[in-house]
Amino acid sequence: MNAVPVTILLIEDDPGHARLIEKNVRRAGVANDIHHVADGTTALAHLFDRGERVKSDPILVLLDLNLPDMSGIDILARIKADPALRRTPVIVLTTTDDKMEIQRCYDLGCNVYITKPVEYEGFSAAIRQLGLFLTVMQVPEPD
Amino acid sequence: MLSIPRPSRPAVSGPPSTLYGRLERLSLAAGALIMLGIVAASAVIAARTDRDLGDAAHAQLSRATTVDLLQSVITAETGQRGFLLTQRPAYLGNYAEAAKRVPVLLDQIDALLPGDPDLPPWRTAIEEKMAELAKTVQLASDGHMADAIALVQTDRGKQDMDTARAIFGRLAAREQLAITTDLDSSRAGTRLLVIVDAVAFILLVLLAMFVSNSLRGTVQKLRESEENLQTANRELESGRERLEAAVAERTAELTDANDEIQRFAYIVSHDLRAPLLNIIGFTGELEDATNRLNRFVADNLEPAGITVPPDVRAASNEDLPEAIRFIQTSTAKMDRLITAILRLSREGRRVLSPERLDMEKLLGGVIDSVRHQAEAAGAELSLGKLPAIVADRLAVEQVFSNLVENALKYAAAGRAPRIVLEGRRQGGFARYEVRDNGRGIAERDRERVFELFRRAGPQNTSGEGIGLAHVRALLRRMGGSIDCESVPDVGSTFIVRLPVAMVQNGAPIG
Numbered sequence: 001m002n003a004v005p006v007t008i009l010l011i012e013d014d015p016g017h018a019r020l021i022e023k024n025v026r027r028a029g030v031a032n033d034i035h036h037v038a039d040g041t042t043a044l045a046h047l048f049d050r051g052e053r054v055k056s057d058p059i060l061v062l063l064d065l066n067l068p069d070m071s072g073i074d075i076l077a078r079i080k081a082d083p084a085l086r087r088t089p090v091i092v093l094t095t096t097d098d099k100m101e102i103q104r105c106y107d108l109g110c111n112v113y114i115t116k117p118v119e120y121e122g123f124s125a126a127i128r129q130l131g132l133f134l135t136v137m138q139v140p141e142p143d
Numbered sequence: 144m145l146s147i148p149r150p151s152r153p154a155v156s157g158p159p160s161t162l163y164g165r166l167e168r169l170s171l172a173a174g175a176l177i178m179l180g181i182v183a184a185s186a187v188i189a190a191r192t193d194r195d196l197g198d199a200a201h202a203q204l205s206r207a208t209t210v211d212l213l214q215s216v217i218t219a220e221t222g223q224r225g226f227l228l229t230q231r232p233a234y235l236g237n238y239a240e241a242a243k244r245v246p247v248l249l250d251q252i253d254a255l256l257p258g259d260p261d262l263p264p265w266r267t268a269i270e271e272k273m274a275e276l277a278k279t280v281q282l283a284s285d286g287h288m289a290d291a292i293a294l295v296q297t298d299r300g301k302q303d304m305d306t307a308r309a310i311f312g313r314l315a316a317r318e319q320l321a322i323t324t325d326l327d328s329s330r331a332g333t334r335l336l337v338i339v340d341a342v343a344f345i346l347l348v349l350l351a352m353f354v355s356n357s358l359r360g361t362v363q364k365l366r367e368s369e370e371n372l373q374t375a376n377r378e379l380e381s382g383r384e385r386l387e388a389a390v391a392e393r394t395a396e397l398t399d400a401n402d403e404i405q406r407f408a409y410i411v412s413h414d415l416r417a418p419l420l421n422i423i424g425f426t427g428e429l430e431d432a433t434n435r436l437n438r439f440v441a442d443n444l445e446p447a448g449i450t451v452p453p454d455v456r457a458a459s460n461e462d463l464p465e466a467i468r469f470i471q472t473s474t475a476k477m478d479r480l481i482t483a484i485l486r487l488s489r490e491g492r493r494v495l496s497p498e499r500l501d502m503e504k505l506l507g508g509v510i511d512s513v514r515h516q517a518e519a520a521g522a523e524l525s526l527g528k529l530p531a532i533v534a535d536r537l538a539v540e541q542v543f544s545n546l547v548e549n550a551l552k553y554a555a556a557g558r559a560p561r562i563v564l565e566g567r568r569q570g571g572f573a574r575y576e577v578r579d580n581g582r583g584i585a586e587r588d589r590e591r592v593f594e595l596f597r598r599a600g601p602q603n604t605s606g607e608g609i610g611l612a613h614v615r616a617l618l619r620r621m622g623g624s625i626d627c628e629s630v631p632d633v634g635s636t637f638i639v640r641l642p643v644a645m646v647q648n649g650a651p652i653g
Contacts, residue, residue, distance in 0.1 A: 016421030023428070066413070095416045098489065116420055 005058075010036045011043040011075065012064040012093070017116070021062065021093070032060075040070035044078065047085065059085075063110075065094040065101070073104065080109040167361075170354040174347065181343040185336060192332035199325035205255045206318035212248040213311045215241045216269055220304065223276045227283055227291060238280060245273055256314075265310040272303035401491075408488040412481045419481065423474045426467055433463045480596065483609040487595075487616065495535035495620060497645040502529035502575070505536070506564050509543045516551050520560055527565025530573045533644040538617045542625075543577070545610045546637050550579035552604050555632060568643070572623075575639040583631035592627065621645050 008025070012018040018036050025034065037043045047059075061079065065072035072092065079085045091112045092105045102113050114126050222238025225231070249266055256262060275294065282291035294300075437459050440451055503526060510517075510524050517524055524547070532539075547562060554560040558580060566575035584592055588599035595612040611625075618625050622642045629635035 014417050014421065016424065017417070020421070020424040020428070066417070095413065095420060 006032050006060050007058070008032050008034045008060050008062060009043070009046060010034055010062045011040070011067070011072065012036065012062070013038050013067050014064070017064070040067045040072070040075055043067075043075055047075075047079065048082070059088050061088060061090045063090055063092050065092060065096065065105075073101075073108065076105060076108050076110055166357050167354065170350055170357065174350050174354075177343050177346050177350065181339065184339045188332045188336045188339070192329045192336075195325045195329035195332060199322050199329065201255070202318045202321035202325060205252070206315060206322065208248060208251050208255055209311060209314050209318065212245065212252060212269070213307065215244045215248060216272060216304070216307060219245065219273065219276055220300075223280055226280060227288070227295070230283065230288075235280065235284075238276070242273060242277065245269065259314075261310050261314055265307060265314070268303045268306040268310065272300055272307060275300040275303065405488045405491045408484050409492075412484045412488065416478070416481050416485075419474060419477055422470065423478070426470045426474065429463070430467045430471075433459060433467065479607050483596075483607050487609070487613055490538075490541075490613065491616065491620070493537075495538060495645070497533045498536055499531060499533050500536060500539060501531050502539075502566065502573075505539060506543055509540060509547055510564075512544065513547055513551060516548075517560075520551055520554060522551055522554070522560035522562060524562045525564070527563060529564065529566045529575065530568050530643075532573045532641055534621050534623075534641055535645070538621060539641075542614045542617055542639065543575075545614045546577040546639070549610060549637075550577060550581060550635075552606075553579075553581045553600070553635075555580065555582045555634075569640070571643055572640045573643055575641070576636050577639070578634065578636045580634040583633055583635055584627060584629040585631055589627050589629060593625070 008030075010018055010021060012021065015038070018038070022034055022036070035046065037046055047061075061075075063072045063075060067075075072094070076090055076092065079088055079090060086109070089111045090109070091114060092110045093114050093116055094101075095116050096102075105113050116126075219238050219241035222234045222236075222241060225234030226238060249269065253262060253266075279291040279294050279300075282288070282294065440456075440459065444451060506526055506529060510526065513524075516522075543564070547564075550562045551560055561580045563578045564575065565578075566573055568574075582600060584599050591597045592599050593611045593615045594608075596608040597612075598606060598608040615625050618639060618641065622645055624640045626638045626640075627635060628638065
């Protein structure tokens with residue numbers, strides 16, 4: 001339905017969380033491709049090892065901070081430090097509600113920080129909001 | 144187990160020191176006695192020598208006088224003979240002079256040797272001789288030479304002279320003996336004095352040696368005592384240092400253990416949360432699926448006349464929703480507990496920064512923050528005098544917010560809450576009270592209320608049993624404490640003690 005569809009890169013090590021996020025994103029009416037990676041190394045490879053293609057393909061990152069091989073904050077820092085990727089929206093999803101960590105994510109340039117709510121209703125609502133956000137951000141297309 | 148070694152010997156031994164004291168006193172007394180003896184002996188001997196010398200001098204004088212007397216008599220006789228032979232008056236001069244001396248000398252001898260038995264016959268002999276001499280001289284001077292010669296020739300004068308000579312010999316010998324005896328005696332006295340002095344000197348030297356010996360012993364003992372004392376002090380000092388090192392080491396271990404527990408709590412609660420999120424999420428999915436299933440049955444199967452067996456209906460309508468409800472209640476509770484542990488561990492890792500706190504202002508702020516709840520409950524809150532302290536602002540705020548919220552929350556049924564905050568200095572501590580007229584805490588629960596996940600009384604309000612545990616942990620970290628006094632159905636008083644000036648010790652403790 002879009003000329004240049006946005007691909008969602010879901011970086012999440014817990015398969016259950018990944019599945020729940022995906023289900024709720026779909027339920028919120030978002031039909032974009034979701035590419036799921038379970039660790040930081042694969043995520044970085046996907047983001048940086050594809051050369052020119054990454055610059056032309058609009059992408060949105062759903063990032064979990066607790067990864068087995070590295071901190072999600074490192075990935076966030078790498079994205080925001082890269083000239084080609086720094087405009088990429090990053091939505092941090094994590095179980096932590098540590099104010100310091102949240103502040104740090106915003107300082108690094110994360111666009112939205114969502115604490116994974118454990119009540120099913122709250123979680124769904126958050127994902128639906130995320131879906132709306134995704135819809136909105138599909139409108140302004142990069143050249 | 145660490146122990147401070149005791150000194151091998153007592154620092155100063157009691158009994159020997161008094162023994163040495165007694166010996167020293169005895170030595171001094173002996174020295175004094177010897178000196179006194181010397182003085183007394185010298186006095187006695189000197190007196191005796193003096194007397195002996197006096198006696199010798201007396202004897203010498205007596206002897207000289209007797210010699211003088213005899214000499215005078217002989218001179219008088221010589222003068223008389225010369226005159227009788229030559230009739231020259233020159234001889235008379237010698238005679239007269241001698242004759243004049245004789246009675247004087249006789250009186251002197253009497254005075255010198257009173258009561259001597261030889262004196263009266265001597266005097267008699269000499270006086271008779273002198274009388275004979277006087278008579279012959281008188282006769283010769285008057286020209287009666289023949290009469291004078293005749294008188295001489297009677298030999299009366301010669302006999303008297305012989306008697307006088309014999310007595311003189313005896314007297315002279317006796318005087319000589321007396322002189323010799325007295326002088327010998329005096330010399331003996333002097334010798335005795337020398338011997339006494341020598342003995343006294345030897346005794347004093349011996350005494351001095353003994354005293355110096357015993358003093359050296361005492362000094363040695365004192366030196367040993369001092370060395371023992373120094374050794375004991377050094378041992379004590381090193382013991383204290385070891386103790387301090389051990390305390391520091393133990394403190395470091397405890398701090399490490401505490402950090403470990405904090406990290407453990409953080410990691411465990413974090414890692415527990417991830418699977419819990421799946422359980423909650425997929426339970427939601429289950430619930431959603433069940434609802435869809437039930438809707439499908441209700442909307443499609445039943446209108447189509449398809450009968451669903453009762454046990455299948457019960458499974459989808461009752462069993463599944465019931466199971467899901469229980470799972471959700473439990474997971475919700477588990478999530479709250481995990482959140483609480485996370486918060487506690489995060490608080491435990493927060494570095495406290497002490498600053499000066501105007502407690503009246505700070506607690507005024509705390510009361511303002513519960514203004515809405517207080518108004519809703521018709522509560523009356525009041526602030527008394529509150530001493531300022533140096534502590535972590537956030538921690539103190541959390542402590543008193545918790546206590547005030549509890550006081551509002553656990554009000555007695557049918558009674559508007561009245562809450563009083565006041566405090567005073569108590570030595571190096573500030574003591575604050577949060578007093579309410581609430582439902583109170585039973586005796587058996589007074590300690591339990593400070594434990595994690597424990598709550599007291601009717602469970603008619605929401606809560607996880609975290610607040611007071613958190614309060615106590617915060618106060619402990621700031622070097623303070625909390626106690627509770629309460630009368631059920633009358634009210635509770637929470638007593639907070641905080642150091643007036645909190646010490647920042649880097650690593651969080653408690």
